[in-house]
Structures are given as structure tokens and as C-alpha cells.
Amino acid sequence: MNKFALGAVASTLTFAFAIEAAATEWNVSVWGKRRAFTEHVEKLAELVSEKTNGEFTMNISYGGLSKNRENLDGISIGAFEMAQFCAGYHRDKNRVVTVLELPFLGVENLAQEVAVSKAVYAHPAAAEEMEQWNAKLLMTSPMPQYNLVGTGDPRATLADFEGMRVRATGGIGNAFKAVGGVPTSVTATEAYQAMESGVVDTVAFAQHAHLSFGTINQADWWTANLNPGTVNCPVVANIDAYEDLSDAHREALDSSIDEALDHYLANYGELLKKWDSVLEEKGVAKVEIDEAVLAEFRATAADPIRDAWIKDMEAQGLPGQELYDLVVKTLADAKSGS
Template sequence: MNKHLTGAIAAALTVAFAAEASATEWNVSLWGKRRAFTEHVEKLAELVAEKTNGEFTLNISYGGLSKNKENLDGISIGAFEMAQFCAGYHRDKNRTITVLELPFLGVSNLEEEVAVSNAVYAHPAVQKEMAKWNAKLLMTSPMPQYNLVGTGEPRDTLEKMKGMRVRATGGLGKAFEAIGAVPTSVTATEAYNAMESGVVDTVAFAPHAHLAFGTINIADWWTENLNPGTVNCPVVVNIDAYEALSDAEREALDSSIDEAIAHYLDNYGKLLEKWDSILAEKGVQKVHIADAEIEKFKKAAAPVKDQWIADMTAQGLPAQELYDLVQDTLKKVRGGS
């Protein structure tokens, strides 16, 4: 009897180990904490687990796997299977995507941001560049236009922004530089300390980041309509890991992207709806920038786009084509020709 029981237990354990071995677990490298910026990844993990009955899971880590500026490097060596990064953190590694970070592109809402990102991500030159890092672009992390928070007297004119030390990365940093400000690219997680200690005078973020990283808690004012541009932050997967998935697992992942993005947009929309009440609660003054000042800003920042096109073209990239793709996509989304 004992012999039969031992055999049954061994068989059961063998089945259990085989089931465990057949399950697929991916590690996902994010940073900060769960917030509006990461809700699509959280939703993706939920959907993939549901569709595969728990046989394919995404283990999300907030800073435990890598520093945010090193996520693309981690993907390239297979340190983890999925990660989020922002193009402005390492512009030399993802040059083509930085077209989406140029100032005053004309994107007016999150749906348009998704559309232009998807169009650029699908371009062969972009996919080829990402493949150098063994990275496949999975989905974007659409963010509203950035605006400033600061302390003391509001910086509501270009003249007052001269010499202003501002946390701004990528094309936004170049735009502020064009009007005489001094950009610095401290990471999102460093922004609060930089502002509190006086390393920077102002911080440019989307609303969720001002909340998540606490800059709104020490701010006296917020520019409600400067809207110089935004940062583009893709979610990527390791190509080898993606290709190693079974057909069913790959289908579960790919088919969940649109729903994950829809969840993100809905969640972010709710945040924007209560933004005014958040400002009031924290005693932060809304500062409206005059139209004439914004037009001067646009004019001053215009060479940033031209220089980007010239620089990227010189490096053998289809820069003008990528810029035109963004503009053409905006026209299509708005029903233009």
C-alpha cells in the first residue's frame, strides 16, 4: 500500500512540476510607484493572466529590477522581458522616437498622442533601431502636454523664464533652452529633491507625475496652458522572449494591448477631471500664459525641429519622413485630407 501511495505522490509531484515548468513568467521593469502612467501595464498583466488561466504572468517591479535610465539596456541583455522607458533619458539610443518629443507638435489630446505614437512605432526605421537593443515596441504611455510647477513668483512670461533652471528632458529641454532657460534632465524620481533643494526652479511634468513624484506638494503655481510638448515613453519587450512565447501566449499579449490602452485613457481622463480640485486642495495657483507669449515661445522653439531634422538626416535616418508622418497622422485623426 505504501509503495502504491509513494508512486501516486511521485506522479502527482511530476505533474505539478511539469505544469509549473510550462508556465511563463515575465519580469517587468517600471519605476516610481503605481500611478496613471503605469495603469496600462497593470491592466495588460491582468488581461494576459485571465486569458491564459494564469499560465502567462507579468511580474511588475517598481524600481526593483533596474534604474529607469537603464531599462533599455536591461531589455537588450535579457535581464527582464518587458520595460517602460522615456526617449529623453537616452536620446542617442532611440533617436527615431525623439521625433515625438519635439516641441509644439500640435498634439491636443491623449487619443492623438496614441495615434502619432503608433504610427511612428510602426515605421521600419524605428523598428530597426529598436531591434539593435533587442527591443520590440509594444505600446505607448500617452501623456498630456507638460506644464511647469514652481515656487515664488510665477514665471508667466518668456522674460521671466530667462535663466530659469527647469527640469525638462529631450525636445522640451531644447525648447526651454531656446528661450534662455537652463534645462536639466534629472529623472522623475529625482525631481522632488531637485526642486526642494533649489537645484531647479521649476519642473515640467504631466499632471500625474506632479502628483506621483510630489512636486505639486511644494509648488506655489502651475502653468495651465503653456503646453510646449510632452515626453514619449514606450513599453517594450525583449524580442527573444517575445518570439519564445507560444502562439496562444503571444495572442493573449497582443490582443490585450488595445484594451489596456483604453483603460489607461479612461483612468487618465478621470485624473484630469479632478485636477482643478487637486490644485485648490493644495493651494496651488493656476497661471495662464498670454497667447502672445506662447506664440513667441513657438517661434523661438521652431529651430529645434529644423535642427533635429538636419541632425538625424546627417545620421542616415529618415527624419523629415518621420516628422511628416506625425503631421499626416494628426490630419487623418482629425478627419483631414
């Protein structure tokens, strides 16, 4: 083989090794099964792969890498590069974002939920707290207001909530506790069994989760307008993995986040359109709570829980009042279109 041929072979091998070295593969830990709640993660993986011609890929694992309560711990030790978790699973580890789980904030739709989440995630206190877990906040998993499914007679008054065993986490759990309920924070994947075995009487979920985890199949009724709040479930990346990305791969990831969220919102919107037909198909009664009951619920739960949260955060050296005010202002701006 002449020196020109040898040179060509060497160049080809060098190019091949460069391509191989440039490839990035991330493992992503979520749970359950693919559903509306994970569509932005799926879309993000799709967009990143497209933008990098397959050089940056994400392997999304539904429960194969970690338990859902342990995803943040897995991120902190670099067991995987990206994960989804819910603040209510470990409130002590992600105190800042729990402002988004306060009951009766007044969020009316998913776009507003995205707006307030983005504002809080961008606050220095949120980034600083997540750095303790080697985690970078990428995007939220916006969910509608939670509502209850239950068995037996509908719970339509505050007196009905007295002693009610409810699967509810975070601020929603605190809201039910304030009116005499007994919240339990079993994970989403445990909710069906808890309902089936009678450990809980009711389950508070967003619509997709009632479908995905089967609680709707146990239900006799669903509260259409209780709307006590929702949970906040960030998607995070391991900071070291994020910083190790090439400039091109990091740009592909960063530029895909809003696209992935837009896809999520459109997909969830289709699910919400079909919700009434799902209830009818499964024989689940729609319960409309009287406005006077809702007002009483808000008065009993919202103000005291908010004030206690702010006081607790400030005592821990976190800007509780500032974070709450940020949510209120961002929500007002979102509602006014400014």
C-alpha cells in the first residue's frame, strides 16, 4: 500500500474515532409508563437526536434506573444524566420549588403553570438549592389542578372531608389536612393498590395520572372543580454531565426545551378534551362542588398554609416571601398577557 493510500486510511480512521468520541449518550430516569406526563421528555430526546444527527441520544427508562423517590439522589451521584421527580416526594431536598405546590394559587391552565414554574426555576435560590444535588433545573412537567376520585358516596362538603383518607402530597395534602382529611403520600405507582386495598378512600391526581395509574377504574365519582392545587415535577440534568456537553450538543438541548414543552401542552390539551367521554365510558359521576364550599375550603386552607410556608422558609434562610410574591406577580402577568 503506497503512502497516499495509508494516509487516506489513517484519515478515515481518525475521522471515525472523532465521530465516535463526539457521540453523547444520556440515561434518563422516569417512572410508570409513557404518558402525557412524560411527553416532553420523549420529545426532548427526539429533538436533540434530530438536531445532532444522532450524535446526542437519550435512553429513557421507565423505572429501570431508580425508584421515583430516589431520582434526585441518583442525579446527585451521577447514576444517570437526566431525571424527572416530584417535589412532594422529598420536600426537604427541594424546598424552593414547593412554593409552586401551595394550595389555591389561582393557576387556571397549563400555560400559566409553565410561566410560574419558569420564573421560580430561574430564581437564584432555586439554582443554588439544586446545586447541592448536582442538579440543573431544565424544565417543569406542567399539570392541571388536581382533583379527587373516590368510591362510595361523593365527598361534596367540608364535613365529608373529615377523616377522609386521601392520597395527596405536598401543599394539596396539607390543604386536605387543614379540613380534617388524612393525607398519605404513597407514590403514584402505589396509588391504585392503596385505593383497591382500602388504605385510602380517595386519590388526588391530575387527569393523565388517574388514567395512567388506573385509579379512574376504581372510581365511582370525580370532583370536577375542587382544584386545590397541583404538584411540581421538575426535569433535571446532572450538572457535570451538562457541563461536559460540547457547545453544539448543549445548544441542541437548550434550544429544544421550549419546543418540548409546547408539544407537551398540545398533547395534554387533547387529553383534556376527551376527559368527559372517559368519565362517561367508565361510569364515573362528575361531582361539582358548590362555590360556597370552595370558598370555605380556600379560607381554611390557603392563607394559613401559605403564611406557615413563608415563615418556615424564612426561618431556614430562604426567601419565602420573595418567592411567593414572584409567583403572584408572574401569574398576574400571565393572566393579563403582559
